[in-house]
Amino acid sequence: MALPHAIMTALLEDDMSGYELAKAFDVSVGLFWRSSHQQIYQELHKLADRGWLQCATVAQAGKPDKILYTLTEEGRDAMAEWVLGESRVQEGKDDLYVKLYNLSEDNANHLTAEISRRREHMMQRLYLYEKIRRRHYANPVSLPVRRKGVFLALLAGIRQGEQFLAWCDEALAMLGTIDEPVE
Amino acid sequence: MALPHAIMTALLEDDMSGYELAKAFDVSVGLFWRSSHQQIYQELHKLADRGWLQCATVAQAGKPDKILYTLTEEGRDAMAEWVLGESRVQEGKDDLYVKLYNLSEDNANHLTAEISRRREHMMQRLYLYEKIRRRHYANPVSLPVRRKGVFLALLAGIRQGEQFLAWCDEALAMLGTIDEPVE
DNA sequence: CGCCAATATGCAACCTTTTGCACAGTGAGC
DNA sequence: GCTCACTGTGCAAAAGGTTGCATATTGGCG
Structure with missing residues (x-):
């Protein structure tokens, strides 16, 4: 489970409140581990208790007023330890593909629209x-070590995204050959 | 939530027991919506109740003895209706990328091994x-409509996988340039 | 005969995530 | 003064998913 560690990751460099954290999530670690503000507030309490x-x-x-959270030494240690643990392979769960298993003339138009x-x-x-990349990671070779890791995560996102666009085009082309049912 | 519909999808063509379903999952819809046998048995009860x-x-x-499950007409109708509904974009959750945000000299070797x-x-x-593809989807253009959908899901898996391998190579090359800490 | 592996089904406790709601302060504009 | 949007924090219930255990039948092997 990575939510507590994703939150602490966001707090590595800057102290933040729950509200700020929730917003920062949208353009950093949250891109790879999304969660709602309710969950973040709850998790912040637990992390403070621990x-x-x-x-x-x-x-x-x-x-x-806001409640500002700061990573403690214990928190940093826990992070370092967590990174060295086993991480399980994340199996995909996307109902779009389940829906594709049910493709028919009746729903081809709908699935085309969804894609x-x-x-x-x-x-x-x-x-x-790309905006983030140009702004912060234009020259990855010269980055300090930690930022190289962030760059690699970003790169994974970019590559996955580009691949997905290409797949969409293939899928849309194929779906285009399916005739609508006659009414 | 797609688990019930993933289960019904698996039962579209063949009647199956919970045990058979759990195994079939591993090489079909389950590739895109994994779940444990406990969850499958539980869900089967709910679906039968409904x-x-x-x-x-x-x-x-x-x-x-085994308990064989058959899709009812109501079940088929529910499936058809579900496909036409909105499906939310599935946001990725993978702690590997969260860990990469914490890359350092101390854990570079570990992350290299994980990748x-x-x-x-x-x-x-x-x-x-590829085995599935060669066996069942060698010539996608000539497939009946529903199988074309399954093929597109499979293709997405293949493309994503190939892209991931390429990213791994890029990441491993970059991680290789990071020096170990001196003891 | 005893043991293991495969087949077959399930409960209960727990953790995680989602959903919907609630509350409160501040500044801007009408 | 009223309303709106943004900032800021949170609860409670429900749904979804994981973990660990429990149980039973059958066949094969030593």
Whole structure:
């Protein structure tokens, strides 16, 4: 289970509140381990209880108070240890492919539309990836070690995305040859 | 949630028992929606209660009795309806990438080993995919409609797998440039 | 006969994730 | 003053999934 570690990863460099964390997630580790703000708040409590995070209420000008979380030494140690553990192969779960097992003349149009939507969604995702890449990882060879790891994760996202677009095109071409049912 | 529908998909062509289903899963829909036998047995009960499956105890020679499940008309209707619904984009969750966010000299060797293991695992998976492809989907254009859908799912698996292997090689090359810490 | 492996089904406890809701402070605009 | 949007935190219930155990039949091997 990686959520607590994904959260601590986000806190490696910056102290953050739950709200900030939830937003930062959308453009960093969260790209590889998504979760909702409810889950994040809950997990932050657990991590603080375990002594891996420390928290402090901070007053802000023009905004409600926030609770700032800081990674403790114990937290850093736990992270280092976790990385050295076994990680299980993540098996895919995507109902799009289950639906494809049920392809028929009746639903070919619908599935075509779903794949188009997925394609569109992935294009946006790739646009985000490329923006991050250009901004922070233009020259990967010169990066410090940790950032090289982040770059590799980003690269995996980019490659997967590009591959998915190509598959969508193949799939759409094939689905285009299926005739609609006569009414 | 697609588990019930993945199960019904597996029962589209053949009636099966929970045990047979669990095994069939490993080489068909289960490739895209994995689940444990416990979950399958549980779900079969629910589906039978809902009237989407019918069950019958069957005596066997040389083996314990089994409970054979058959898709009902209601079940088929529910499937057809489900395919036409919205399916949400499946966000990836893989701790390998979270771990890469924590790359350091201390864990580079470990992560190299993990990626190698993943690569090996994916090679085996691809071998299975290719075996299925050669055996059943050598000439996709001539397939009946439903089988074309299955082929497209298979193709997605193959493409994703090949892309992953290529990424592993890139990652391993980059990790190879990181020096071990001096003891 | 005893033991193991394969076939076959299932419960119960637990953990994780999702869903829907609730509350409260602040600034901007009407 | 009212409403809206954004910031900020959280609970509670339900659904989904994992882990570990329990049980029973049959056939094969030593």
